[in-house]
Amino acid sequence: MLLMGLTEQFERAMAFVSQSDFTIQRAQSAKLHMNREVSFFETAIRYLGGLLSAYALSNEAVFLQKADELASILAPAFDTGSGFPRFGFDILTGLPVDRGISGSLAEVASCQLEYAYLARLTGKKEHYDRSAKIFDNLRQVNLSETGMLPKSYGLMNGEPLDRSISVGGGSDSGHEYLLKYYLLTGQKDDWSLDMYMRTINHVMTKMLYVTPRRGLLYITDIYGFRDTPAYRMEHLSCFFPGLLALGVHTLPPDVFSNAHKGFTPSQAEKLSGHDVRDLHMWAAIGLGETCWRMYADEASGLSPELIAMRFPTAPVPSGLWVDAFTDWKVNGTGSLPPGTEDKPLMDNVRDYEVSNRNYYLRPETVESMYLLWKATGDELWRDRGWVIFEALEKEARTEVAYAPLKNVAVTDGGQHDDMPSFFLAETLKYLYLLFLDEDPVPLDKWVYNTEAHPFPIFEWSSLEKSNFNISES
Structure with missing residues (x-):
């Protein structure tokens, strides 16, 4: 308000x-x-x-x-x-x-x-x-x-x-x-930054895949002691391109230029030779593209909760995006990196099956669109956000509120009888912010919690460090 x-x-x-x-x-x-x-x-x-x-x-x-x-x-x-x-x-x-x-x-x-x-x-x-x-x-x-x-x-x-x-x-x-x-x-807690970068290093080398025909970039779970990829993507995971974009937008350049110091030997084999900041940004764009396609591919214009991806095949047998990116870097001829191109649905080739057709009014994709727009300045993300807003108005609005959908594959596919609070706190808030030219909570001064409530950035004072026993990182 x-x-x-x-x-x-x-x-x-x-x-x-x-x-x-x-x-x-x-x-x-x-x-x-x-x-x-x-x-x-x-x-x-x-x-x-x-x-x-x-x-x-x-x-x-x-x-x-x-x-x-x-x-x-x-x-x-x-x-x-x-x-x-x-x-x-x-x-x-x-x-x-x-x-x-x-x-x-x-x-x-x-x-x-x-x-x-x-x-x-x-x-x-x-x-x-x-x-x-x-x-x-x-x-x-x-x-x-x-x-x-x-x-x-x-x-x-x-x-x-x-x-x-x-x-x-x-x-x-x-x-x-x-x-x-x-x-x-205030960018003082070195351990949390180190853990974030270690996490992204692992994601980059183990959890990002591209589908074999359409080239959709996605992030998947890894199961148990066999380290088995699930080859699926949740709508909930669509916050991740925004997180990557936020890191690129707010972290100082030396964080990325020194990232190699935290590589494991296997990560160094795959990541050395790449500009880490560029790698993060391209991954954000590519994942954002797939999250958008989860909306654009459906008749309702809204996204399913869960999709299962086609298993990897040639030309990148591993299916890993970092391998496809390396091949593109060596052999590319001016085209965009794999997974970052516009991926319209052609000949009904999706490269995935829908596992859960419900749409629960979730915010993750529009959150990422907001952060991608802030990080890149590309109006494309605002245009796509507006298309999603129009779909919400058409398919989810009721006389008194907005309702989750039972089947995104069709128009007028039925609605659930509830409205989660995160729809107001996050989905509509990020859409509103996406369309503002001047941001009331700039990202260099505020941080959103995971429910999109902004907190002002601060630094612990000497007295607070003493009172709370905060050690220097």
Whole structure:
């Protein structure tokens, strides 16, 4: 509301927030609730993040007060052997609940921005300690086998439970917060930057593939001890081109020129000789192209939730994009790098099958379009965003709200009876920002959390470093 200049609506919302009680109610009516369990992860990124961002944009004390109250209520979630947060709370008993003895990377490592910024605003060490403990656990992970942070962790000991890796659902924001924590805290936390670059090195050499006929660039999961590619792509993974673009747009040049110092021998074999910054940008563009095609290929103009890709064949038997990119660099004749060209649907050759035809009003693709436009200045991304907005208006709008689609393959394919809050917080917000000529929250001064709530960039003061026991990176 503040970003859009909706002052009257914002003041009404602020009055509502001032009367809100986040204390978990143990009322009898809670028994009638469809879902007794409240997710810590979703509460932290949506409610806590939203309150902190509202305070940052308005300087209205009520939002900080409520954020601090909410963080205190959520504190028992961290009472595990590792310090990783539990799944959430039971709204009938008020007690923390687990879904087993493990948590996904996204669930346990996507609140560091919120708690660090809250510590900055309140001066309370307990908030900082909760953020720092998560990073302490991640520092202990042995990456010699997985190359990047794996998907699942034990809540008691903080150790990884398998070797599977992903940037999709269950992992996405855990990787996202490596770069964003570095940016939020004034580009001073060297470990988070190093982990981000190590992650991207591994993605570049192991997880990016091109389809054999259409040449679609995509990012896939790697399963277990056999390191088996899943050869599929989720809509959730479409945040990743935006993350790459954000890194290129905000990180200093020496980060990329010195990237070779972090290569493993196998990475050096594939990445040496390439301009790493250019490689990141081309990968972002190519992945963004595929995410756009997931929309443009469908009759509704909106994307399926999941697609399964055609297995690799010649001319790049490995299917790895880095191998195709190297071949292009050696033999290319002025054409664009593989996977980055416009890929219209011809002769019905998709190079993939749709595994889930639902569209859940997700924001990841338009988020990446916004960041790609900021990083490249190419109006193409705005044009494509407008086409998606028009499809939303046509297919998802109802008399009272917007609804997810049941089948994107056809027009008027049916709607679900709900509207997730992230549609307002993220999807429509990124579309709005995409069409502004002047950005109210420039990326050199603000960092968006994973729910698109902007926090201002800051540096820890000497007093804060002393009070919070923050070591120099």
